[in-house]
Amino acid sequence: GDSNTITLGATINYTGAAPALGQTLTRTDLTTITNSTLVLQKQVRNLTQGGAWGNSNQAKSGDVLEYKISYTNTGSQALNTLQVNDATPAFTTFASAVCGSPLPASLSACVVSAQPTVGGVGAITWSFTGSLAPNGTVGEVTYQVTVQ
Numbered sequence: 001g002d003s004n005t006i007t008l009g010a011t012i013n014y015t016g017a018a019p020a021l022g023q024t025l026t027r028t029d030l031t032t033i034t035n036s037t038l039v040l041q042k043q044v045r046n047l048t049q050g051g052a053w054g055n056s057n058q059a060k061s062g063d064v065l066e067y068k069i070s071y072t073n074t075g076s077q078a079l080n081t082l083q084v085n086d087a088t089p090a091f092t093t094f095a096s097a098v099c100g101s102p103l104p105a106s107l108s109a110c111v112v113s114a115q116p117t118v119g120g121v122g123a124i125t126w127s128f129t130g131s132l133a134p135n136g137t138v139g140e141v142t143y144q145v146t147v148q
Helices: none
Strands: 002-014 021-033 038-046 064-073 083-087 092-099 107-114 123-132 137-147
Touching: 064 083, 092 107, 092 123, 123 137
Parallel strands: none
Antiparallel strands: 002 021, 038 064, 064 137, 083 123, 092 137, 107 123
């Protein structure tokens, strides 16, 4: 039942335009946990500019951003039928998605079961085989996008 809401914003200023053009855009991201034993943490880094992992970043058109979603089972029981879902952020296009390596020992496989075409937008899903062991077992998945 826990949830976290974050409003993301981008200000775009077009250089060389007469008159000057710009706009500010926002998007709300809502994460809801239905069972408090699974903890998800999402971070981003700018690969083009050599940025470090963080909760926010700056980018310009053409930059490649990499997102990492860490998943942790903090509960006392294994989690079965694990899937991680995300989507390309606004004003970006999909480049690639991979499962983290190595997988936690209790998971036998991970596949990217849904993704947009390269240059497209939309949902990304990682599906796991096996159970995520309890008591702090951690894994991660990543994907890359290009800023429009």
